[in-house]
Amino acid sequence: MSRWSALSHRQQGLLLTGGGAIIMAPDALLIKVADLPDAEILMWRGFLSALGFLLIALLRYGRGTLGAYRRCGWTGIAVALLFSLTTCGFVLGNQYTKAGNVLMILASSPIIAAVLSWIILKERLPQRTWLAIWLCMVGIAMIALDDAGAGSWVGNAFALMAATTLAINFTLCRTRPGVDMSPMLVFNGIVVGSVAGIFWLTGSEPALPATNQLAVVILLCLFIVPCGVTLLQRGPLYLPSAEVGLLLLLEVVVGTLLAWWILGEQPAPVALIGGSLVLGTLLAKGLYERRLEMRQRASVSTAPSITADRSSTV
Template identity: 85%
Template sequence: MSRLSALSYRQQGVLLTGGGALIMAPDALLIKVADLPDAEILMWRGFLSALGFFLIALIRHGRGILAAYRRCGWTGIAVALLFSLTTCGFVLGNQYTKAGNVLMILAGSPLIAAGLSRVILKERLPRRTWLAIWLCMAGIAMIVVDDVGAGSWVGNAFALMAATTLALNFTLCRTRPGADMSPMLVFNGVIVGGGAGLVWLAGGAPSLPAAHQLTVVILLCLVIVPCGVTLLQRGPLYLPAAEVGLLLLLEVVVGTLLAWWIIAEQPAPMALVGGTLVLGTLFAKGLYERRLELRLRAGAGPALQDSAEQRAG
């Protein structure tokens, strides 16, 4: 038995989703560092990430890759289209406003996912999850409070599109329990890359990025995005959509701190308080649920033993 399969269902979900969020943390920063035009960065991100997603799917499924795609069905096509909109919204949002603004708006995805899950799936979240969502939202607001006034309405609108489609994507995945939708991300890359490539070619004489820009793009689009998003896309197999979005806030906090660190800006005291609030809330929630899970297991043990003795008798 692998170490991952030895963990509980919830623990696997937290590990996969949290790991994906941390891998994706430099995303907004590297988009800024690449400093490429809209269509060009989207084209590279689309095609390179499609290659990365396909290689991951091939490694995971081998000869069964076609069966993995068939299992996704029409829901998988909808997931690919939604994630295409998420990609465009996130990248263009970072092109037109500060990374902090985009990340703050993306932090609203847990609330959107919670609302969608309640309406579409009739999922009722525990009060502790709602409390954690609101505490994390308060912490995120503290982190980027100084950036809000400097943002562009265009960039903010793109970021809101990304948050909404991401929440809808996670909720839609929950309608097909047990079906892994991550292989469909290949088509997301092809859709984004193809559309952006046509715009890029129509815009004049295309040329390759400079060497340092190409290095950043390859690292981001061929390695970070495929690995991080694949883990995030598997989150709804194990956790409610709102909790996947809640763990996504790790990307928001770490990504914002990375942006500050790389551009040598000192975080304001309120930002440090906000980051501590988010991370502390996620840690406390995880610790509480771990203790609750152990308590339930301990209570279930004697019950299972009594049942076995009754059957034996």
């Protein structure tokens, strides 16, 4: 038995989703570093990420790639369209306001996902999950407290669109348990790239970006985004959508820390406290649920022996 198969279903989900969030952490930072116009950054992100998603699908499924797409059905098409809106909202949000604002608003996706799961899927979340969500929201608000007044309403609106469509996306994936929707992300890239490409071509004298900008775009859109988002999109196969959104807060905290470090921003003490609150909450929740899971395994493994002893006594 491999180490991966030895892990529980929940542990696999935590590793996939948490890993995807960490990989995606530099996303907002690199969008700022690339410093390209709206249509151009969206075009490159769309087409390059579509290529990356396709390569990942081919590596994972090989000759069964077409079958993987057929299994997604109409739900997969809806997922691709929703993620197109998420991509546009996230990128344009970073174009019009500070990264801290976008990340703070994106952190509202667990609340939206929890409400949607409760309404649509009738999923009942334990009180500890709700408590963790609210604690993390407080932490994220503290991180961006000194940045909240600097953002424009346009950027904040785009960020809210990204958070809402992301929550709907993850909730929709839960309606098709066992079906991997990540191959459909290829179509998300094609849609975003095509629409943005039209605006880019009709703009003023389209030209290739500078070498350093192109290097950042290729790193972000061809490698980071396809790998990170593929892992995140598989999260709802293993975890409730609200918990997937909760783990996304890792991207928020780590991404903000990277922006502080790379861009030379000086974090306020309240922001450091907020980041510690988020990471501490996620760690405490993970350790507590790991302990509960081990207790459940122990009780299941001892049940047959107890039955056998009783039968022999009779």
